[in-house]
Amino acid sequence: MTKVTTDDKTLDIQKKREKYVPKGVSNGNLNVADYASGATVTDVSGKKWIDFAGAIGVLNVGHTNPKVTQAVKDQADKFLHPGFNVMLYEGYIELAKKLTEITPGDFNKKTILFNSGAEAIENAIKISRKYTGRQAVVSFKRGYHGRTNLTMGMTSKVKPYKFGFGPFSPEIYQAPFPYLYKKPNHLSEEDYVNQIINDFKSFFIETVAPETVACIVMEPVQGEGGFIIPPIKFVKAVSDFCKEHDIIFVADEIQTGFGRTGKMFAMEHFDVTPDLMTVSKSLAAGLPLSGVVGKSEIMDSSNPGELGGTFAGNPLACAAALAVIEIMEEEQLSSQAEKQGVIIENKLTHLRKEHDFVGDIRRLGAMVAVEIVQDRELKSPDKNKTAAITKYANDNGLLLLSAGINGNVIRFLAPLVASDEEIEKGLNILEDAFNSVKESE
Numbered sequence: 001m002t003k004v005t006t007d008d009k010t011l012d013i014q015k016k017r018e019k020y021v022p023k024g025v026s027n028g029n030l031n032v033a034d035y036a037s038g039a040t041v042t043d044v045s046g047k048k049w050i051d052f053a054g055a056i057g058v059l060n061v062g063h064t065n066p067k068v069t070q071a072v073k074d075q076a077d078k079f080l081h082p083g084f085n086v087m088l089y090e091g092y093i094e095l096a097k098k099l100t101e102i103t104p105g106d107f108n109k110k111t112i113l114f115n116s117g118a119e120a121i122e123n124a125i126k127i128s129r130k131y132t133g134r135q136a137v138v139s140f141k142r143g144y145h146g147r148t149n150l151t152m153g154m155t156s157k158v159k160p161y162k163f164g165f166g167p168f169s170p171e172i173y174q175a176p177f178p179y180l181y182k183k184p185n186h187l188s189e190e191d192y193v194n195q196i197i198n199d200f201k202s203f204f205i206e207t208v209a210p211e212t213v214a215c216i217v218m219e220p221v222q223g224e225g226g227f228i229i230p231p232i233k234f235v236k237a238v239s240d241f242c243k244e245h246d247i248i249f250v251a252d253e254i255q256t257g258f259g260r261t262g263k264m265f266a267m268e269h270f271d272v273t274p275d276l277m278t279v280s281k282s283l284a285a286g287l288p289l290s291g292v293v294g295k296s297e298i299m300d301s302s303n304p305g306e307l308g309g310t311f312a313g314n315p316l317a318c319a320a321a322l323a324v325i326e327i328m329e330e331e332q333l334s335s336q337a338e339k340q341g342v343i344i345e346n347k348l349t350h351l352r353k354e355h356d357f358v359g360d361i362r363r364l365g366a367m368v369a370v371e372i373v374q375d376r377e378l379k380s381p382d383k384n385k386t387a388a389i390t391k392y393a394n395d396n397g398l399l400l401l402s403a404g405i406n407g408n409v410i411r412f413l414a415p416l417v418a419s420d421e422e423i424e425k426g427l428n429i430l431e432d433a434f435n436s437v438k439e440s441e
Helices: 006-020 066-076 090-102 117-132 149-154 187-205 232-245 266-270 315-330 333-354 384-396 420-439
Strands: 033-037 039-043 048-051 109-114 135-139 172-176 213-218 246-251 278-279 290-295 357-362 367-375 401-404 409-412
Touching: 033 409, 048 149, 048 420, 066 333, 090 109, 090 290, 109 117, 109 232, 109 384, 117 149, 117 246, 117 278, 117 290, 149 172, 172 187, 187 278, 213 232, 232 266, 315 333, 333 357, 333 367, 333 420, 367 384, 384 401, 384 409
Parallel strands: 135 172, 135 213, 213 246, 246 278
Antiparallel strands: 033 039, 039 048, 109 290, 278 290, 357 367, 367 409, 401 409
C-alpha cells in the first residue's frame, strides 16, 4: 500500500486550519474532503478514502444519499427556517409523529426536537426533573453523553473531555456498569453480572438516595466507552429499579439508533422499554438534529416556553430525517447492519489469530469493536499500538476511529449502505495496518 501524499492545495488548507481554527478541535485525518458518496470520501487531490468512521456514527444511510439530498433541496426551495416556536411547519410535526411510531413502547408518546445529542440529553434531564420534582441524575461509569457542562459531568473519561473544564453541574452520579471482558477470572459470567447488579443497588444506599433521583440515563451500548455491551439481565434490573422507585429511565440512543445495532433501536435487543429516549447522529444523515421521544405525560410536564431553541427542529434537518427513516424502512438497513457486522467480525477474528495484541472482539449488529492489549492474559490496554493502527489507516486511505477509557479500542461505524467492495477495501487496509504494527515491534 502506497502512503497517501499531501499536495499543495491540501497543505494550504491545513495551514489555514492551523491559523484560524483552535487546536481544541481534534482532527483524526488532516486531508481535506471534496465530495463523498456511500462509504467513500474523495479528497481535494482526488484520492479516495474508505469511511469506517461515518462522521462518528452519523451516516448510517451513507454520504450524500440521493433521497436525502433531494429532500433537502426540495425543502430549501420552500423555506429555510421560520422558527417552529414562531410559526408551525409540517416537517417538524410529521417527524415527531414518525419518531413516536418507530420508537419502542405501545404507550402514547410525544417528541421534541433539538440540534445536538448533548442538547437532547440536557433536555431529557430538564423534562425528568420537571416531571418528578427531583434533582439527582445517574449515569454510568465509562459512559459518554456530550461536551456541555451538564453532560461532561455525566461522562467518565477525564481527558480530553473534562480536564480543566470544571466545576461541573451538581447532583450528577455515576453508577457501576458491567464490563464482561474485564470480569475477574474466578467469577462466572452469571456471578459477575449478579455482583454488578448488587453493586448497582448498593450504590443507591451508599451514594445517592433513589427518592432524590429524577432519571437514570443509560447508553444501551456504551459508545465512547469502548462499545461495551451490557448483559440483558443488567439492563432489565436497571429498568425494574426505575419502576420500583418512580425514576425515569432514559435510553441514550444517540450512537446506537437507526439500525446501527441490527434493530432500529438498540433497546429492542434487551426487551426493555425506556420512558424517554434521546436520538441524534444518524437521524438526519449529517444535518444537525436531535430529539427526545417519550411518554406523553412526562413530555407534557413542562409549560409553553420552558423547552425549545432558536434552530431546534430546523426544516432542512427534518426533511433529511424523514428521508432517512424512509430509506431505513424501505432498504431494511437494520438487517444489512447484521450482515456487515458479521463480515467485520470475521476479519477481526482472523487478525486475532495472526496478532497476539488483539484482545476482545465485541459486536452488536454493525457496532463492532476490537480491544488492543499488551497481554491477552492480563488484558492490559495498549494505547500506543491502537494509535499506530489508526494512524496507519488514516495515512493510507481508511478513516478509522479509536475509543475506550484507555484509548485502546478500535471501533467501526461504517455506513450501513457500504458496498461489499468498499468493506473489502477497508478491511484490507485494516489488515495492512495491523501488520505494520507487528513489523515495527
